Amino acid sequence: MQAKRRFWRHHSEYRHRRSGVYTGLTMSEKVLEIYLHIPFCERKCAYCDFLSFPAPYDKQEAYVGKLVSEIKCAGELYSDWRVATVYIGGGTPSILPPGAIAKLLYAVKTSFVMQTDAEITMEANPGVMGPEHLQAYRKAGVNRLSMGLQSTDDWELKQLGRLHTYEGFLNCYQSVKEAGFDNVNVDLMFGLPGQTLLTWKNTLKRLALLRPEHLSVYGLSLEEGTQFHAIYTQYPHLLPGEDEERAMYWMAHDYLQEHGYERYEISNFARKGYQCRHNLGYWTDVPYLGLGLGAASYMEGCRWHNIKDLDRYLEITNIGELREDSEPLDEHAHMEEFMFLGLRLDRGVSGYEFLLKFGKNMWDVYGEAIKELEKEELVEIHSPDMRLTRKGVDVSNYVFEKFLFDKE
Ligand code: SF4
CATH class of the missing domain: 3.20.20.70 (Aldolase class I)
Incomplete structure (x- = not known):
């Protein structure tokens, strides 16, 4: 159950303070x-x-x-x-x-x-x-x-x-x-x-x-x-x-x-x-609205969670007060997610969709990381697309981390 939310939380540690909303x-x-x-x-x-x-x-x-x-x-x-x-x-x-x-x-x-x-x-x-x-x-x-x-x-x-x-x-x-x-x-x-x-x-x-x-x-x-x-x-x-x-x-x-x-x-x-x-x-980056206790949302370039305390949830009457941890997603964070989430799919990520979404060539942004991963046989390229190899699936978190802008 709730697989996607588990995945999201797993990667929430990669959220950084950023400026500008995309x-x-x-x-x-x-x-x-x-x-x-x-x-x-x-x-x-x-x-x-x-x-x-x-x-x-x-x-x-x-x-x-x-x-x-x-x-x-x-x-x-x-x-x-x-x-x-x-x-x-x-x-x-x-x-x-x-x-x-x-x-x-x-x-x-x-x-x-x-x-x-x-x-x-x-x-x-x-x-x-x-x-x-x-x-x-x-x-x-x-x-x-x-x-x-x-x-x-x-x-x-x-x-x-x-x-x-x-x-x-x-x-x-x-x-x-x-x-x-x-x-x-x-x-x-x-x-x-x-x-x-x-x-x-x-x-x-x-x-x-x-x-x-x-x-x-x-x-x-x-x-x-x-x-x-x-x-x-x-x-x-x-x-x-x-x-x-x-x-x-x-x-x-x-x-x-x-x-x-x-x-x-x-x-x-x-x-x-x-x-x-x-x-x-x-x-694939479709906006979602989570309603109810603790539910996560991603709308209009912003993420937030609803509060997790049941008694408070039942008391509050103003919908705005239900939300916490509201965080705008800037272009870098958006690109990272595009890569993490897209690579989970069997079809992988599309360079063409990347270009349409961000107006930039995926190889210009991530060329170094992609070359390294290809050398390690963790991704395969069918230009303009890229997907995980079998070996890449086994170490998918390692692969995903390569697409972070601030590797700490
Ligand atoms: S939500 Fe958790 S506790 Fe409830 S049935 Fe599913 S696994 Fe069990």
């Missing part, structure tokens, strides 16, 4: 994406550091009411933008009653101008939704469902602190398909405690048989403040080693490719025609 947008391109954050979960998973927690029902109800107000205010502020995608993430959005999801989407549709073919995704955890919930989500307008499975091995799921079993997921997946969802993502994780190449292969095989339209495949990362961080920084030998972890990644890559999935981003695989439009927007 928006790169024209009126004719005023298309945005909306992210709605639902911070509630039944209980906290052992590896998770997302902004999510259990909360009593009355708090959840109050939160939905407040989020509806925030959506309406934002709709007035951005009335001349068109919404291409909506993503309801968390947390566990499916913990809310279906009526709450309908209320939120109704508020979005009546407050913003929507593209007729808008992609509307909702994250859902197996086990907390029955057929009537699924019908209600569809009726509310959800046309893409993202299910957090992580593994088909019940022992691994237990280690992660997940509440579902594989069988529970299967029953839920069947209901999802019977409800008519024809665009479903399943999240998987590798590099888990006790996981082996054999159990990972088994998970991949089972998913390839189910044939969901999309698979997100992320390596476990130990985030400070989580139970996993406390345990496995002390006992790292209980996790698969680095070589085994990379072998798991490439096993997924090769196996999924053989079974009809194309990798279009480092961690994302899709059957033809089912790439996630919302996430593609993040990686």
Whole structure:
């Protein structure tokens, strides 16, 4: 879940104080994406550091009411933008009653101008939704469902602190398909405690048989403040080693490719025609408006986060006061992101798009770095485009750092 936000935070350390704002947008391109954050979960998973927690029902109800107000205010502020995608993430959005999801989407549709073919995704955890919930989500307008499975091995799921079993997921997946969802993502994780190449292969095989339209495949990362961080920084030998972890990644890559999935981003695989439009927007510089607790936004050349304290969020009435860490993105920061995010994509970055966006030749700006990386066989050039090699994918953070202007 929330992969792009994890990635963004990972690179937030590279933000520097800069002057001048660069928006790169024209009126004719005023298309945005909306992210709605639902911070509630039944209980906290052992590896998770997302902004999510259990909360009593009355708090959840109050939160939905407040989020509806925030959506309406934002709709007035951005009335001349068109919404291409909506993503309801968390947390566990499916913990809310279906009526709450309908209320939120109704508020979005009546407050913003929507593209007729808008992609509307909702994250859902197996086990907390029955057929009537699924019908209600569809009726509310959800046309893409993202299910957090992580593994088909019940022992691994237990280690992660997940509440579902594989069988529970299967029953839920069947209901999802019977409800008519024809665009479903399943999240998987590798590099888990006790996981082996054999159990990972088994998970991949089972998913390839189910044939969901999309698979997100992320390596476990130990985030400070989580139970996993406390345990496995002390006992790292209980996790698969680095070589085994990379072998798991490439096993997924090769196996999924053989079974009809194309990798279009480092961690994302899709059957033809089912790439996630919302996430593609993040990686290709489409502005996004994050609404709800802690949600991140990037609009008109500026980034900010909403506050993360639930009680304060519920109290505040002025939308401007919800925002913090507002930071203009200048041309250098914008170029860095263009490179980091674009190189995550399988197609890589386009020199032509760079020129269109910044009015400069990518080779004039980054020629030295590109030459060095090509020599190390970490990128390959198909002029005017550039992409990561297989070796480059394994050390992608090293590659991304080469595109920073201030290397500290
Ligand atoms: S369900 Fe997802 S958001 Fe909630 S605690 Fe688990 S990993 Fe975190």
